[in-house]
Amino acid sequence: MTTLADPVPGGRPGDVERAGALAAELSGRGVRGVVLAYVDTAGVCRVKTVPTGKLPAAAEWGVGMSPVFDTFLAHDSIVTTDVLGSPDGDLRLYPDLDALVALAAQPGWAWAPVDRITQEGERHPGCSRTFLRRLVADAERRLGITFRASVEVEWSLGLDSARDGAFVPAVEGPAYGATRQVGLSDYLAELLEAFAQQGVEVDQLHPEYAPGQFEISVGALDPVGAADRSVLVRQTVRAVSARHGLRASFSPAVTGQGVGNGGHLHLSAWRDGGNLHSGGRGPYGMTADAEAFTAGVLARLPALCAVTAPSPASYLRLRPSQWAGVFTAWGRETREAALRVVTGSEGHRDRAANLEVKPVDLAANPYLALGCVIAAGLDGIASSARLPAETTGDPVRLGAAEAAARGVRRLPESLAEAVEEFRKDELLRGTLGPVLADAVIAVRRGEIEAARGLDDDRVAAAYRWVH
Missing domain, CATH: 3.10.20.70 (Glutamine synthetase, N-terminal domain)
Known part of the structure; x- marks a missing residue:
């Protein structure tokens, strides 16, 4: 706590x-x-x-x-x-x-x-941790709502001996393959031991899709604790990697093409000990407040990208048909939708049901990302927002007319587009306050200028070992 x-x-x-x-x-x-x-x-x-x-x-x-x-x-x-x-x-x-x-x-x-x-x-009005703590405390005081959250952590594991900052995958083998787990068995076991000693509850640790990529899922905490834990997890992964002659990158993209590293947010809202995402009469058991919260997040996804996908490298990852969630769509267990409604298994839904926000990566400040997503959801509750029709399958397959009817549109395709959406969003800027909101805009514009003229491979190389 x-x-x-x-x-x-x-x-x-x-x-x-x-x-x-x-x-x-x-x-x-x-x-x-x-x-x-x-x-x-x-x-x-x-x-x-x-x-x-x-x-x-x-x-x-x-x-x-x-x-x-x-x-x-x-x-x-x-x-x-x-x-x-x-x-x-x-x-x-x-x-x-x-x-x-x-x-x-x-x-x-x-x-x-x-x-x-x-x-x-x-x-300090620029302290993102204080911002998040005060936001969730206010939600509990005014609405009786608390939150449980976790941040998925994906990283690309390279050889530290690679020359000139290149990325050379530390292990070969197929996505989710046993070959990778066996090849780095000692490394992964040391990670689990380190997390156990540090009191970090690990739910899953496994090879992911991209070359040399792994993912860890950890137990949910209050939002500030979840953001803290995300930072601690990365500190630990870096340290264990270094002890094995390896180098971990949490950058959204370590190469100009292919699947990048995400940092998906999982959130559930609770009141009086009950999970608002389960046991209700709304879609897939959502209560009216949980549906409104989800709809509020969905409505502000384009502006949220300036906080949740804040790097020029983020937009190398946010591409269609790569499970990155690049359309304003929601669906139950739909991994191409930006918002994935997770119900959990029968008999466990009152504890497991939650909302996954997918257009998020680990270049994001987790305190700002969680705070802005929660603020968007709370605005949905305030307006009793309702969800549009669910999208199943890959939204890229929708025709223009059907997509428009469902309110499905492409999220920003560049950091510049995301900043413009954020600049127009009075709720998010007002929630952050002028000091933090202006810092977000100034820093994003600075990153845009820093990457101007670089092709995809050079953008990936420029940010490869920053995060």
């Missing part, structure tokens, strides 16, 4: 004492340093580290870091907004002690996500 309260200068009641006890425990286990991690607007995990003995000081007064990183591009160029991107100012990083964990694959290190506040003790 994640900490629900904002940090304050001097520490929340009991935090400093607790941090001292945790530091002593970690030191006794040989942990020498703590990684303080957050994700910037470009989807890059940025860190500072402190010696383990300084954890109480971090809990009391935070650790300094410039706000300029909110407008860093993926390759560390800096863009500006009216309030971000200058060399001025400082923020304080406060670790969430509830989420602190010793890193099994990095002996001597622990890890914790952070919230960022100003030196005056005010919330």
